[in-house]
Amino acid sequence: xxxxxxxxxxxxxxxxxxxxxxxxxxxxxxxxxxxxxxxxxxxxxxxxxxxxxxxxxxxxxxxxxxxxxxxxxxxxxxxxxxxxxxxxxxxxxxxxxxxxxxxxxxxxxxxxxxxxxxxxxxxxxxxxxxxxxxxxxxxxxxxxxxxxxxxxxxxxxxxxxxxxxxxxxxxxxxxxxxxxxxxxxxxxxxxxxxxxxxxxxxxxxxxxxxxxxxxxxxxxxxxxxxxxxxxxxxxxxxxxxxxxxxxxxxxxxxxxxxxxxxxxxxxxxxxxxxxxxxxxxxxxxxxxxxxxxx
Amino acid sequence: xxxxxxxxxxxxxxxxxxxxxxxxxxxxxxxxxxxxxxxxxxxxxxxxxxxxxxxxxxxxxxxxxxxxxxxxxxxxxxxxxxxxxxxxxxxxxxxxxxxxxxxxxxxxxxxxxxxxxxxxxxxxxxxxxxxxxxxxxxxxxxxxxxxxxxxxxxxxxxxxxxxxxxxxxxxxxxxxxxxxxxxxxxxxxxxxxxxxxxxxxxxxxxxxxxxxxxxxxxxxxxxxxxxxxxxxxxxxxxxxxxxxxxxxxxxxxxxxxxxxxxxxxxxxxxxxxxxxxxx
Numbered sequence: 001x002x003x004x005x006x007x008x009x010x011x012x013x014x015x016x017x018x019x020x021x022x023x024x025x026x027x028x029x030x031x032x033x034x035x036x037x038x039x040x041x042x043x044x045x046x047x048x049x050x051x052x053x054x055x056x057x058x059x060x061x062x063x064x065x066x067x068x069x070x071x072x073x074x075x076x077x078x079x080x081x082x083x084x085x086x087x088x089x090x091x092x093x094x095x096x097x098x099x100x101x102x103x104x105x106x107x108x109x110x111x112x113x114x115x116x117x118x119x120x121x122x123x124x125x126x127x128x129x130x131x132x133x134x135x136x137x138x139x140x141x142x143x144x145x146x147x148x149x150x151x152x153x154x155x156x157x158x159x160x161x162x163x164x165x166x167x168x169x170x171x172x173x174x175x176x177x178x179x180x181x182x183x184x185x186x187x188x189x190x191x192x193x194x195x196x197x198x199x200x201x202x203x204x205x206x207x208x209x210x211x212x213x214x215x216x217x218x219x220x221x222x223x224x225x226x227x228x229x230x231x232x233x234x235x236x237x238x239x240x241x242x243x244x245x246x247x248x249x250x251x252x253x254x255x256x257x258x259x260x261x262x263x264x265x266x267x268x269x270x271x272x273x274x275x276x277x278x279x280x281x282x283x284x285x286x287x288x289x290x291x292x293x294x
Numbered sequence: 295x296x297x298x299x300x301x302x303x304x305x306x307x308x309x310x311x312x313x314x315x316x317x318x319x320x321x322x323x324x325x326x327x328x329x330x331x332x333x334x335x336x337x338x339x340x341x342x343x344x345x346x347x348x349x350x351x352x353x354x355x356x357x358x359x360x361x362x363x364x365x366x367x368x369x370x371x372x373x374x375x376x377x378x379x380x381x382x383x384x385x386x387x388x389x390x391x392x393x394x395x396x397x398x399x400x401x402x403x404x405x406x407x408x409x410x411x412x413x414x415x416x417x418x419x420x421x422x423x424x425x426x427x428x429x430x431x432x433x434x435x436x437x438x439x440x441x442x443x444x445x446x447x448x449x450x451x452x453x454x455x456x457x458x459x460x461x462x463x464x465x466x467x468x469x470x471x472x473x474x475x476x477x478x479x480x481x482x483x484x485x486x487x488x489x490x491x492x493x494x495x496x497x498x499x500x501x502x503x504x505x506x507x508x509x510x511x512x513x514x515x516x517x518x519x520x521x522x523x524x525x526x527x528x529x530x531x532x533x534x535x536x537x538x539x540x541x542x543x544x545x546x547x548x549x550x551x552x553x554x555x556x557x558x559x560x561x562x563x564x565x566x567x568x569x570x571x572x573x
Contacts, residue, residue, distance in 0.1 A: 009474040010393025017386040017405060017449065020442025024420060025408050031419035042422065089311070095304050105559060106312045109319070112555050116503040117521040118544035121528055122322050125537055132321060135337045164315070224412050227505045231525060245506075248414050253510055258418050269415040276410060 036263035041256045053263035064264065066239050067247040070155065074243060075222035078159040083214055086166040090173035091203070104174065108167035120161070120231035124148065127157050127232075148233055151240040158228045158241055169214045176210035177203070208287045216279055223272055244268050326542040333537055349546075352539030355523060356515055361543055363516070364523040368547075371433045371508075371519055372501045378440035379448065379497045380490055386443045387452035388478045392464065409446045413506070421510060435511045436501065448493045455489040456482065491561035495554060502551050520547040 036053055040046025057064045089107060093100055113119050126132045127147035134144030147157045180203065188198045226245035229235055235242040235250070244264070252261035325333060326348050328341040336342075353361045390402055424435045443449060459482060467477045483490075505521045512522060524547060527540050555562065 006474050007393055007395040010389045010395040010398075013385050013389025013393070013474075013478075014395075014401065016382045016441065017389075017443040018401070020382075020439065020444045021404065021408065023423075024439055024442060024444050025411060025416060028416035028419035028423070029411070031422075032415055035418060042425065089308070092304050092308055095301065097301070097304060097308065103308050103312060105556075106316055108562075109316060109552075109555070112499055112551055113503065113548050116548065116551075117505050117524045118547045121524055121540060121544050122318060124528070125541065126318060126321075130334055132337075139337065164318075220410065220412070224414060227503075230505070230509075231528075245414060249506070249510075252418055252421075258422075262418050265412070265414040265418070269412055272410070272412055 032262045032265060035259045036266050038259045039257075040259035040262070042258060043256060046259055049259070053260050054267075056260070057263060057267065063239055063242060063247065067242045067244055068267075070240065070242050071223055071225075071244045074155060074159060074225065074241075075219055077156070078162045079215070079218045079222050081159065081163045082166045082218060083169055083211070085163060086169035086214070087173050087207075087211075089166070090170045090177055093170075093174060094177040104167075104171065107170055111165040111168040114161065114165035115227060117227065117231055120228050123157070123161050123228070124232045149237055151238055154233050154237060154240045158225075158232060161228050161232070162222070162225070169218065172210050172214055173207065176207050180206045205288045209289060212279070212283055212287045216276060219275060219279075220272055223268065223275075322541055322545055326538060326545050328538055330534075330536055330538050348536075348538035348542040351536070352542040355543075356526065359515055359518070361520075361523065361546070364518055364520050365546075367517055368502065368519040368521075371436050372498060374433075375436045375440040375501050376494055376497045378437060379443070379445060380493055382441055382443035383445055383448045383493060384452055384483065384486065384490065385478065387449050387456055388482065390449070391453045391456035392461075393474075405446050405449060409450070417510070424511070430511055431513050431517060432511075433517075436507065440497075445497065448496065451492065452486065452489050455486060459485055488561050491558055495558050495562055498554055499551055 035046065037048060037050060038046035039049050039052075093103055097103065110119075128134075129144075129146045129149065131147075133147065137144040145153045147153045184202050184206075185198060188202060193201065224245055225243050226249065229241045229243045229246050230249070233241040235246045248261050248264050248268070251257045251264060321339060324339055324341055327344045327346070329345060329347070332342060355361050355364060390398070390405070420435070421430070424430055427434075429435055429438075439445075463481055463485075464477050467481050472480065503521070505525070508519050508521045509525075512518060515526070518526065524540070524544055527543065528535065
C-alpha cells in the first residue's frame with residue numbers, strides 16, 4: 001500500500017545517488033568528452049582543437065600504440081590464466097573435501113590485499129634480479145631471469161600478481177559448482193558417460209553464467225590496471241609495462257596535458273564498451289541459463 | 295579404493311598449492327625481522343635472530359612524520375568514507391527496491407550502467423571540479439562520493455537483498471503508523487545487516503588499498519596515507535634501500551584489512567557471490 005502513495009519518499013531516498021550521478025558521473029563524462037577536443041590543461045582554459053588529439057594519438061604518439069598493445073597483452077595473458085586457475089582449484093575443492101572453508105580462506109587471502117601498494121612493493125622486492133624468487137630458482141639450478149629489467153619478463157611479472165589473486169573468481173566458481181544439481185551427474189553415470197564427457201557436457205555448460213560474469217568483470221578490471229605497473233616497474237623497462245592507466249595518469253598529471261589524456265581515456269572507454277558488448281552479444285551462443293530461457 | 299586415492303591426491307594438491315600461494319606472505323613476515331644483509335645474502339626463511347630494529351626504524355617514516363601519522367591519516371580517510379557509503383547506498387537501495395516513482399526504470403538503468411563506467415574517463419573533470427572547490431589535498435574527494443552513493447555495485451547488492459525481504463514486513467509497520475523512513479530504519483535495516491557488513495568490508499578494502507586517488511588528490515606529506523608513505527619509502531632512499539624496514543611497514547599496513555577479513559569472513563563470501571550468482 002505504501003509504495004505508490006509514497007512515491008515522493010522514494011524520490012527523496014534516491015536523491016543522494018541522483019546528485020552524485022549528475023555531479024560526479026554524468027557531468028565529468030560529458031566534460032571529459034569535451035576536453036578531448038581541446039588542448040585543456042589545469043593551468044589554462046584550453047582551446048578547441050577538433051580531432052587533433054585523436055589524430056595525434058594514432059599517428060604521432062609512438063607510445064600510444066605501444067601502450068594499447070601492452071594493455072591488451074596484459075588482459076589476454078592475465079584474465080584466462082586467472083580464470084583457468086580459479087576453475088581448476090574450485091573443482092578440486094568441490095570434491096567434498098573436508099576443511100573446505102579453511103582452504104577457501106587461504107586461497108582468498110591474496111585477493112583482499114593484492115591491489116595494495118604494500119603487496120606491489122613485496123612483488124618488486126621478490127622479483128628483483130638478486131631477489132627471493134631467483135634465489136629459490138637457484139637451488140634447483142635454474143638461473144632466473146631479470147624479471148623486472150627484461151622487456152619480455154616484466155609484463156609477465158605483473159600478470160603473475162593478478163593471477164595470484166585468483167581467489168575472488170574461485171569463490172564464484174565454487175558457488176556455481178555447488179549450484180549444479182547432483183542428479184545430473186547421477187543420470188550421466190547411468191548412461192555410462194565418462195568423467196571427461198561429464199565435464200564438457202554438464203559442468204562447463206552449467207558454469208557458463210559464472211564464467212560470463214567473471215570474464216566481463218576481469219577484463220574491465222585488467223584494462224584499467226594501474227597500481228601494479230606504477231609501483232613495480234613504473235611502466236618500464238622501455239615501456240614494456242606501460243599500461244593505459246599509467247599513460248593516462250602520466251599525460252594528465254605529470255605532463256598536465258589533460259585534454260590529450262581525456263582523448264586517451266575516451267579511446268579506452270570505447271574499447272571497454274566494445275569488448276563488453278561483444279561478450280554480451282556472443283553470450284547467446286555459449287552462455288546457458290538453466291531457467292527455461294534457453 | 296580408487297576414489298580414496300583420488301581424494302588423497304586432491305588433499306595433497308590443495309595443501310601444497312595453498313602453501314605456494316601464501317608463501318610470499320610467510321616469507322614477508324620473516325623478512326621483517328632480518329637485517330638488510332641477511333635479506334639478500336641467505337635463503338633461509340627463518341631469520342638468524344628476530345630483530346625488532348626494522349620495525350623501530352621503519353616506524354620513523356620520513357623523519358618529519360612517523361607511521362603514526364600515516365596510519366591516522368588512512369583511518370581519517372577510510373572510516374568516514376565507509377560510514378557515509380553505508381548510509382547513502384542503503385537508503386538509495388531502499389528507494390529503488392520499494393517505491394515506484396516517475397522515470398524509475400530509466401534512473402535504475404542509468405545507475406546500473408554506471409557500473410561499467412571506467413574511472414579513467416571521469417577522473418580528469420572530477421579533479422578539475424575538486425580543484426575549483428579547493429578540495430585538492432583534503433579528504434573531501436573521498437568522503438563526498440561516499441556521501442553521494444557513487445558506488446553502484448554496493449547499491450545493487452543491497453537492492454538484491456531487499457528484494458528478498460517480504461513486503462508484508464513494511465505493510466504491517468505502516469499499519470502501526472510508521473512513515474517510510476522509519477520502516478527502513480527500524481524494520482529493514484536490522485534485517486539488512488549481513489548485506490551491510492559486506493558493504494563495509496568491500497568499501498574498506500577498496501579505500502584502504504587504493505593508490506590512484508590518493509596519488510592525485512593528496513600532495514602534502516603531512517596528509518599522506520599508508521599507500522603514499524610506502525611508495526615514498528621505496529623512492530627516496532637512494533643507493534641502499536632499507537628493504538627490511540619497508541617490508542615491516544608494508545606488513546603493518548596489511549594488518550587492518552586482514553583482521554577485518556578474518557572477523558567478517560562469513561559475510562564476505564555471501565557478499566561476493568550475491569551480486570553475481572543470484573543476479
